[in-house]
Amino acid sequence: MKYPKGSKKVIRSTTSNEKIATYGNRGMDLEKEINETNQYYLEKDIAVIYKKPTPIKVVKMANTKTQQGIIKEAFFEMPSTTDYNGIYKLKYIDFEAKETLSETSFPLNNIHQHQIDHIRRIHHHGGICFLIVRFKKLNLTYLLFAKDFLHFIDENKRKSIPLEYFKIKGHLIKDKFLPRVDYLSIIDQEGCNYDAVEKD
């Protein structure tokens, strides 16, 4: 599935030297790596977590018999929730994954208001909710729990979350061969604390 805006934007915003460096380091895209990770969790019977399809508004269907069922005009819509959800150790899991080219902070315009509202609701209902944020140029991937994400946006008027905040409050997800982005290992480490935090 190809998004209207995406990797192209990345290429445009870098010089050609940077482009090569970025390409050299970047390996697969975060989304692809997380999908592979989820597939691994599924096959090993560890968790059942899927990326939701991107919502699409269909404007026109083909009207000839030979083309029946073919969509002839449609738009990508803004999702009202995060991209990933599922079940792990009886718990509801819910998260959003984003990459940034910035080396200093994660721009908050990456997460729109509907998604913030959703994250707040899931956190309030006791789901395990978080962001996975990759600083591509630094090759650093952090998990930031909803609690810490919401705390930041409620207490700050900044339009981006500094890398420093991820270093202090986030959890580094180390690169692995299999699974690629082993975010459930962070949940395992933090799981007991997480329950306690929920009752705050």
Next chain:
Amino acid sequence: MKYPKGSKKVIRSTTSNEKIATYGNRGMDLEKEINETNQYYLEKDIAVIYKKPTPIKVVKMANTKTQQGIIKEAFFEMPSTTDYNGIYKLKYIDFEAKETLSETSFPLNNIHQHQIDHIRRIHHHGGICFLIVRFKKLNLTYLLFAKDFLHFIDENKRKSIPLEYFKIKGHLIKDKFLPRVDYLSIIDQEGCNYDAVEKD
């Protein structure tokens, strides 16, 4: 969002007298009623449950600047999971909703193999998983837990589940004004038993 096959099929398979009767009785479609119910649960802060978008395979994007971001050719894809999931009282909720015009049984070709595999996984991982099946002409809507659904398909070679099975093993969801399809009331009634059942 308009599906390539759907309500049209319903109309085609009835005579015109039947059509009027069906239209008279049917009220809203089940999907629409469930979406409204989920919206009610969300607004009342009872649960956070969404329908997943229908997966679409994009074949061609518009290539002119004025039409940037417009999908020019795409297909609906077979979903690999059920349509609805979310969180209720700290539990992972997962279900599929289907209507049938049959007055005697629910045809199993309504649920494809990927979905059965998914239902089995969620049940195994301890999620609250079920089908909501509406017999439109009878104006009866049942909730059938994964345990009972899987028991039927594992023990039978029949290509449909008889209405009688829903009457015995299913749970009738009574029509209400608000919310329309109050399926969580069944979870509340059966919740305690459900946990016990999980440990079978």
